[in-house]
Amino acid sequence: MVKLYRKRYLLFKVLSEKSLEKNIIRRSIFESFQKLFGVLDLSCAKLVFLEYDKEKNLGILRCSHTYLDHVRACLAFIRQINHEKVACFTLRVSGTIKTIREFKTKLLEKL
Incomplete structure (x- = not known):
């Protein structure tokens, strides 16, 4: 049996002068995706905003x-x-949330 839906987790960073709220970042990501690719691709991408650290400006998407x-x-x-x-960019991609969270904690320890 072929599994059609495989998840990917992205750790991303937002560079800005001020810290931004989680809801504002979430809305901006979804609006950007919708402008670029449309509503149909947005639903097919199964994009989920999982978490965002306001102090470190790090977030996780699925x-x-x-x-x-x-x-x-x-x-x-x-x-x-x-x-x-602002500038947003991907730091790491993984197939499991556990690996992404481990990388995030190691990254925060270095900072």
């Missing part, structure tokens, strides 16, 4: 493995949130 490049592109196209310049 998506379908076939739409991983789409999600990376939508993060790269986010340039402004609430009239403030």
